[in-house]
Amino acid sequence: EVQLVESGGGLVQAGGSLRLSCAASGFTFDDYAIGWFRQAPGKEREGVSCISSTDGSTYYADSVKGRFTISSDNAKNTVYLEMNSLKPEDTAGYYCGADVAPMLFGSGDIATATCSIGMDYWGKGILVNVSS
Numbered sequence: 184e185v186q187l188v189e190s191g192g193g194l195v196q197a198g199g200s201l202r203l204s205c206a207a208s209g210f211t212f213d214d215y216a217i218g219w220f221r222q223a224p225g226k227e228r229e230g231v232s233c234i235s236s237t238d239g240s241t242y243y244a245d246s247v248k249g250r251f252t253i254s255s256d257n258a259k260n261t262v263y264l265e266m267n268s269l270k271p272e273d274t275a276g277y278y279c280g281a282d283v284a285p286m287l288f289g290s291g292d293i294a295t296a297t298c299s300i301g302m303d304y305w306g307k308g309i310l311v312n313v314s315s
Contacts, residue, residue, distance in 0.1 A: 185209040185304040187217075187279045192309030195269055201311060203264040205279035216285040216297040217262040218242070219253070221275035221311075230298030231277070232264060237285055240292035246272075269313045279306040 191203040205217060218233030232253040233242045241253055252265040266273065280302030287293050 185281065185283065187281055187304060187306035189277065189279045189306045189309045192277060192311045194312045194314065197269060197271055197313055197315050199269050199313070200265070200267045201269065203266065203277060203279075203309070203311075205262045205264075205281075205306060207260045207262070207279075207281060210281075210283045212236075212257050212260045214284045216282040216293050216302070217255070218280055218294070218298050218302065219262075219264045220278045220280055220298075220301070221273075222278070223275040226275075228278075228301075229275075230301075233294040233298035234262060235285060235293035235297065238287070238293050240294035242292070242294035242298045244298075266311075269311075271313050271315045273311060274313045275311060276308045277311050278308040280304065 186208045188206045216235040219231045222228040234253045250268045255262045281304045282302050285293050
């Protein structure tokens with residue numbers, strides 16, 4: 184059974200930093216796409232950043248480029264999202280999602296595709312609250 188457990192959320196002042204972790208289990212951590220999605224009250228879910236081991240791709244939403252960095256530690260089956268220069272508009276519930284052995288139909292890369300479409304498996308989510 185695929186399980187994703189998020190950690191690292193909390194309250195931070197604007198301009199501060201947080202590191203989110205997504206610990207994955209239940210699948211071999213060598214062929215995957217894993218990403219972070221967020222949803223604020225009254226807004227649609229947004230793919231923030233995704234990474235794929237299948238084709239080595241990464242994706243960042245325009246709103247976080249230059250501020251957030253996604254990385255993976257295959258030895259720990261964990262994906263991280265380093266968030267710097269946080270803004271109040273980053274406040275949301277953050278969810279880790281994963282696809283196992285993802286496939287790409289058509290052009291592009293897997294990270295962009297999965298961040299746009301969504302994932303098959305989801306964590307329960309954590310809250311990030313950035314105060315002004």
